[in-house]
Amino acid sequence: xxxxxxxxxxxxxxMSTSEFGDWCQLLESRSGMVLTEQRRSFLQVNLxxxxxxxxxxxxxxxxxxxxxxxxAAVEWTNLLDKLTVQETHFFRHQAxxxxxxxxxxxxxxxxxxxxxxxLWSVGCATGEEPWSLAIxxxxxxxxxxxxxxxxxxxxxxxxxxxxxxxxxxxxxRRLETVSKxxxxxxxxxxxxxxxQVNKDLMQRVCFARLNVLELANAPISSMDVIFCQNLLxxxxxxxxxxxxxxLAARLAPGGVLVVGLGEVTGWEHADLQRVENEKVxxxxxxx
Ligand SMILES: C[S@@+](CC[C@H](N)C(=O)[O-])C[C@H]1O[C@@H](n2cnc3c(N)ncnc32)[C@H](O)[C@@H]1O
Numbered sequence: 001x002x003x004x005x006x007x008x009x010x011x012x013x014x015m016s017t018s019e020f021g022d023w024c025q026l027l028e029s030r031s032g033m034v035l036t037e038q039r040r041s042f043l044q045v046n047l048x049x050x051x052x053x054x055x056x057x058x059x060x061x062x063x064x065x066x067x068x069x070x071x072a073a074v075e076w077t078n079l080l081d082k083l084t085v086q087e088t089h090f091f092r093h094q095a096x097x098x099x100x101x102x103x104x105x106x107x108x109x110x111x112x113x114x115x116x117x118x119l120w121s122v123g124c125a126t127g128e129e130p131w132s133l134a135i136x137x138x139x140x141x142x143x144x145x146x147x148x149x150x151x152x153x154x155x156x157x158x159x160x161x162x163x164x165x166x167x168x169x170x171x172x173r174r175l176e177t178v179s180k181x182x183x184x185x186x187x188x189x190x191x192x193x194x195x196q197v198n199k200d201l202m203q204r205v206c207f208a209r210l211n212v213l214e215l216a217n218a219p220i221s222s223m224d225v226i227f228c229q230n231l232l233x234x235x236x237x238x239x240x241x242x243x244x245x246x247l248a249a250r251l252a253p254g255g256v257l258v259v260g261l262g263e264v265t266g267w268e269h270a271d272l273q274r275v276e277n278e279k280v281x282x283x284x285x286x287x
């Protein structure tokens with residue numbers, strides 16, 4: 001029997017309570033992500049998969065490698081990619097996109113708004129969200145017969161998600177929720193069943209790695225739309241509020257912050273006003 005197959009036959013080892021506590025603390029302090037007890041086996045399976053590749057059998061040894069090992073940074077990145085939830089879809093919450101479209105229609109006819117429109121997808125995962133935003137702007141420009149410039153910034157903590165997002169390639173299955181008309185207008189079928197966002201739209205979206213715990217240093221400002229959905233749910237309540245405060249400071253006057261429905265309750269900001277629309281959770285910056 002080869003050494004590799006011996007590993008495969010070994011069951012996933014149980015992690016002690018204190019080991020689980022150490023991993024949770026590390027993950028939360030560096031990414032904000034909170035792992036509940038129900039996700040202990042998820043953590044064990046993912047750590048074990050990587051430990052087998054490295055020939056390690058002890059969670060504590062691997063912990064030390066992630067903390068102080070010679071490839072600590074690489075290990076941390078790999079681990080993060082495995083542990084973050086990157087589930088996403090095109091036009092995931094249609095009401096939020098309808099709200100953004102309506103906001104943009106008004107913004108485009110505002111004679112005081114002369115700059116190109118700026119949008120930001122925070123926690124963009126594999127790109128479906130920023131591309132949906134770019135399509136939303138392009139559609140509004142088209143219906144209004146306007147040529148105003150626009151740019152979408154898309155950020156995430158996960159290198160692998162960003163790598164996928166930048167290719168802008170999606171299978172027909174991923175595009176099932178997008179109308180045929182939109183697919184024909186904004187995608188190119190490279191091979192049967194494999195589509196890529198067209199070049200015009202690709203020029204509009206820029207991807208960058210950004211940890212939302214480090215927003216204080218992010219060189220992003222004057223956004224017309226900040227879209228942050230299905231990200232805050234992984235953070236503690238106080239941290240959600242801190243992140244929202246940072247995002248609020250990066251909105252242009254009159255700009256909107258669009259959060260996932262139910263992702264934050266009771267948050268208020270002196271410069272923002274809650275939008276009266278029960279289908280979306282959005283805030284406008286006064287002024
Ligand atoms: C469930 S996906 C949501 C994707 C998209 N916003 C949507 O609603 O479909 C959550 C994303 O948040 C990212 N994420 C998790 N922690 C993060 C952090 N500290 N900073 C930035 N992004 C983070 C994950 O990598 C993942 O891609």
